[in-house]
Amino acid sequence: MCGIALVLSGGCVVVAPSTAAADAAAGIHPGDEGKGVTVDELKEALRRRGPDSLGCERLRVHADGTILGIGGCNFGNGDGGDVGDRELCFIGATLQLRGAEPVPQPMVARSGSILVYNGEIYGGVHVADDQNDTQSFLLSLESCCSCDCHALVRDEACPCCGSVGKSVPEILSTIKGPWALIYWQRDSKTIWFGRDAFGRRSLLVHWPTPDDSRFILSSVSPPSFASNNTASTVKGVESGVDNDFSESTKMNYWEELPCGMYSIQLKGLEKNGMCLKEACIFKVRRHDWVDSSLDKLIRWKRKSIVPTVDDLTVHKNPVGDYHLSQNFKNPTEAENNTAYRVLIALRESVMLRTKANRLFQDDLDKLKDDELAPIAILFSGGLDSMILAALLDQCLDSKWTIDLLNVSFDGQLAPDRISALAGLKELQRISPIRRWRLVEIDTALNNLKGESEHVMSLIHPSNTYMDLNIGIALWLAAGGDGWVDGSICSMQDGSRYKYKSTSRVLLVGSGADEQCAGYGRHRTKYRLGGWVALDEDMRLDVQRIWKRNMGRDDRCISDHGKEARFPFLDENVIKTLLEIPLWEIAKLDEPVGKGDKKILREVASLLGLKEAALQPKRAIQFGSRIARESNRKNFGSNRAANQASAGSVEIHRRALH
Structure with missing residues (x-):
């Protein structure tokens, strides 16, 4: 069991899959973060889930997709830098249950990709008896194709580079066991996140609001932000319709993320986002499960x-x-x-x-x-x-x-x-x-x-x-x-x-x-x-x-x-x-x-x-x-x-x- 979180801030507004980007961004400005949860509050809440280690990694991505830096929790000042810059803060608290050696999170691959993972793998990805699930899983994810067409258009074999590597959705669809994850695929400048088909591991989401324009994922809510008196009207968040996103609802600061696989690509604005009032508007993409046997279980x-x-x-x-x-x-x-x-x-x-x-x-x-x-x-x-x-x-x-x-x-x-x-x-x-x-x-x-x-x-x-x-x-x-x-x-x-x-x-x-x-x-x-x-x-x-x-x-x-x-x-x-x-x-x-x-x-x-x-x-x-x-x-x-x-x-x- 681990506690995982991501805070995406800066010159961007993230909207849910069913939302029209311009409508959802109305009244939301990237600088409106004063009433939101802090990184320190997230750390304290997650530490109880993962008492063995607590880690943090930050990176900044420029509007053109350039990675401006990577570092620990003290890297950057959280102001998002220049207009159009996005700052990503990954937090991982680990309860060490598998493997021969301690494996702290977040895990940073040689490529610069970052993974925080909460789950166990009982099939789909090979995990040796003396290995840790997160280590083995990151190796599989690093073998995935990262072409733009692969990440944005389709979940089948990549037609551009001829790569034999699977897509991220293909890997996730084959995992047997409970999981929730947040994965930064550096080469494609894509954030992947989600939870297994039966929701056996918690993952909460904060969709941007006029009070807090950041996009936040977390295993658990800090006590100060678990009040049921913080409702705001936000379009495109899941409400009364199970397994789907509704068009508009009164929501709390946090919502349960519906089961599934999601991605946000932080480059190629002409394809995947738009600029509005000095902010980059990104729509979350929801991916279908690729494995037919899993799809049968879900149905x-x-x-x-x-x-x-x-x-x-x-x-x-x-x-x-x-x-x-x-x-x-x-x-x-x-x-x-x-x-x-x-x-x-x-x-x-x-x-x-x-x-x-x-x-x-x-x-x-x-x-x-x-x-x-x-x-x-x-x-x-x-x-x-x-x-x-x-x-x-x-x-x-x-x-x-x-x-x-x-x-x-x-x-x-x-x-x-x-x-x-x-x-x-x-x-x-x-x-x-x-x-x-x-x-x-x-x-x-x-x-x-x-x-x-x-x-x-x-x-x-x-x-x-x-x-x-x-x-x-x-x-x-x-x-x-x-x-x-x-x-x-x-x-x-x-x-x-x-x-x-x-x-x-x-x-x-x-x-x-x-x-x-x-x-x-x-x-x-x-x-x-x-x-x-x-x-x-x-x-x-x-x-x-x-x-x-x-x-x-x-x-x-x-x-x-x-x-x-x-x-x-x-x-x-x-x-x-x-x-x-x-x-x-x-x-x-x-x-x-x-x-x-x-x-x-x-x-x-x-x-x-x-x-x-x-x-x-x-x-x-x-x-x-x-x-x-x-x-x-x-x-x-x-x-x-x-x-x-x-x-x-x-x-x-x-x-x-």
Whole structure:
């Protein structure tokens, strides 16, 4: 996990892809930067995400494309120089998780290109076990063609220079794994930026406004600029239409950057920009994904949606009737078993994200104590986290402890605490040789004042009570600061002791409910509109998960200098689930705890998790009981909160005090 940022200032105005340049620039002047976020504020916010190193690189580009200089944070004075000059400031804060040696960011190539990257690569670009993702990725990007026609006109093979090098969009389209990046391609004078197709890594954007004419990208908002009272009218920014830019909207200082690949070319004004009122106007270009297999995942099309009578009368994979140890008659029978196929895909996903030889070796060398854990799980004891725990046990050497991080706002009475204690016993039963450590993180909402303010800045631009409740629960759980009952975890001579998890990699179950019909509203959709309505609702959930969940969750978890990894959102897992008929994924005419997420219940049964296979779905805000406490505090009671649809009510900062 890293924190990345770019500040583009000087004699230019950057507008979003759907904007008419002249209209968007009206009222915006390059010198209007007095009310904007400072570089120092960005550094402080990013440092929490990347505590191992913090770097900065500045360069200045003249209107004719000439590079006037390159240097660290003290290079230049930020005034943009001559009219038409643009200054680019790249910031990178690094959490070192991969490779044999520390690799600080920003990375500057021999060519003068600059990369700040936040992500992991599990395919598409080769990364050796002892290499760092950013290093390997920069080498691939440096091999890309940089001809003007290649960058501006097309994403296929370059017709001008005959280069066999791929384009930047081609490279980005092949990456498997979560990512967000900002890349300055020096030869083409182009800024490339974006985030993966499912938005698993946060990237916020500030579009130029009359108050602040700069174009800014950042992994997270500094606290002073996460207010929901800073709305301005700006054309061409994304608003109510998911996955696209709308023409005009009221916006905050920061917006979630929609998933995708974008570029801004800082030369060839006669082709790509125009001069207006002594400013160069640049329109951001959005690029299509080049890889056809990725495009299929984004469109999220399932072949088999509506079952026939015969499909529903053939009962395949009944929950609880078999175990992983059962012998299939032949390999074909195993491959045809849908739950087994999902299990194999999930196990490979967990393996890719937790292989010890792909973790930063200096960190592993520090784990001398038998009870220290390199990997932790955000753990409710529910179906998704139990599956991840059982699979991690299979993928991680038995010498390591696994931390199970569980948060409660009602002590031992919260549903998630009760299920976590039951889940711990079941994990100890199926894997008695493993040391399982349940970390009980207890607090009361009334004790969280400064913390609530801080989390409010992390979830921004999300700003509802539901977002805040989820954000606080995730932030506390990721912090890993709680108590361990040695008597049930077989640790510390059975005593209860204070403990703070040092795990830097956290497995999270995000994406399971969206893909497997785990929400209550999925049952409602099915009841009212049948299989087609259910499929459409699930597709909408997956396609907007970047905006509703992933950016917010990434910012809250990574604030502790830890990295969230999402095995259910692995590209191959998504592909595998889409290949399975919808009626094998869920059967919502069956009771809660059986028909919802049917396929995952069968996976749990294969893993020997008989009790977990029957667990009902509970969202973290309800399972931890923070929603109940929030309703009482802010609305007087649960009933009043329900009448006010509290979850979707926007928060005004004064309400936090």
